[in-house]
Amino acid sequence: MIFSKKLINWYSVNKRDLPWRNTTNPYHIWLSEIILQQTQVNQGLPFYDAFITNFPSVFDLAVAKESEVLKLWQGLGYYSRARNLHASAKYVANDLNGVFPNTYKDLLKLKGVGDYTASAIASFCFNEATPVVDGNVYRVLSRYYGIDTPINSSKGAKEFKDLAHELIDEKQPSAFNQAIMEFGAIQCKPKNPDCEVCVFQESCFAFRNNKIGELPVKIKSAKAKKKYFNFLVFIDESGNTILEQREGKGIWQNLFQFPLVESNSNLDTKGFETVIQSQDLLSGQDYSWRLYNKEPIVHKLSHQHLYTNFWIVNVKTLKGETIPVENIRDYAVPILIGNFIENFNF
DNA sequence: AAATCGGGGTT
DNA sequence: AACCCAGATTT
CATH class of the missing domain: 3.90.79.10 (Nucleoside Triphosphate Pyrophosphohydrolase)
Incomplete structure (x- = not known):
């Protein structure tokens, strides 16, 4: 069975029930994606609920004071996300009459929305076949295909993005993108992945060559x-x-x-x-x-x-x-x- | 290309 | 202590 098919089958059985998976409202998806940048699901969940409750629409967020937005963001970290979120809400509400951009290219124009987030929104909400490459995807692909290019290098970014583009199911990009991230998050974990029950066991390079612990490769950052x-x-x-x-x-x-x-x-x-x-x-x-x-x-x-x-x-x-x-x-x-x-x- | 930007969780 | 997280932006 081809990679995408197998992956989506796994996803349909194993996916978690998360609030942003029950909607294709781009405002909600955008909120969730900004909150989840470099943030684990369990940490982001209460913040997502709070933002939906306090700012039900992009107009509510747009007319809020920045101080209110920052207060609600308190404790989540990377506070430029909150400032950019607020600025982009004003842009969508005031310049776009509240209508969210609906293509990868236009989504990139929003502050705080980069390659990953534009791909996520475009695929989840508008069915555009733009591959997401987050930390989970790097890990899954580097292990499965045995790619040892450092994931945090320019070369690696291009290589993995190109590969994800080849693999994505053009007919169901949303399911594919969510599936590969979910697979990395709950099964192909950084430490102690569940290889013994993995549907990719026979074909996974890292498992077959006993290199689970060596992939993905990452360039170490300077000490604090x-x-x-x-x-x-x-x-x-x-x-x-x-x-x-x-x-x-x-x-x-x-x-x-x-x-x-x-x-x-x-x-x-x-x-x-x-x-x-x-x-x-x-x-x-x-x-x-x-x-x-x-x-x-x-x-x-x-x-x-x-x-x-x-x-x-x-x-x-x-x-x-x-x-x-x-x-x-x-x-x-x-x-x-x-x-x-x-x-x-x- | 490298540095910066948070806070919480796991091993 | 080291590593990771549904990354983006600045230097």
Whole structure:
């Protein structure tokens, strides 16, 4: 039996029942695909439900404030997805009268929609035979065909995309694309794949040659750099604190945080005294401070390991823009801050 | 081509 | 600790 036929048969028996599989509404499919970028199904599911509930149509999303969208996205990570999602919703609602682009080529014009996502929407919603190549597809194809080109190289991207294009069932591209991803996600897993019950066992290169553990090949990325973050949690006698909105290019763009001082190493008491005395918003006032955490809280991101201290600083009055602590949960914050807020007794 | 952008889960 | 996830964008 040919590859696609066998795969789709496997899918019809083994597929999970997921909410975005019961619709071809491009708004819903688009939402699900953005949420699922570099995100496992179980992590994305509650966010998908929340977005459908809060923004039932692309118009509802378009008229929302970015702050609302970011708040709903809080905890999911890769926040440019939320900003691009919002910008694209405005584009579809305002420039396209709410009608979603219906071809791969036009879908690519949406911010945050790249090759994978355009292919997914075009095939799932509009039956266009555009192959999806996500992490699952790389793994399935590299093992089955014994391809050792690094999947995260330009050469690999083209090679696997071309192969997927040859394999796709032109008459049912949606089923083929979803099937190959689902097969990679729940059977041809990265570790301990279920080869003993695999319908491709006799014809799989990696299984026949005992190379399951060596495929796919991936170029290793650089190790994460250490950073030292000191958040200044100011509290005045009226129960106000200070949150600032992050700007610029780095992580957590447009999210809120306590005033941040980055240091070159973990600050001790003496080091913090130097920092706090340079805070001009204290301007001569009496203050007292304590370190919330005994050891730095290590927050691991893909490219940075953040060694974090929360310094609690009590003062009589705060100058500048303050917020009442009871409103602090209205702001979109990185989960590192969110966890602190949940655990700290303001 | 390489770096950046999160957070959670598995091994 | 290393690796992975329904990747996209910037450098």
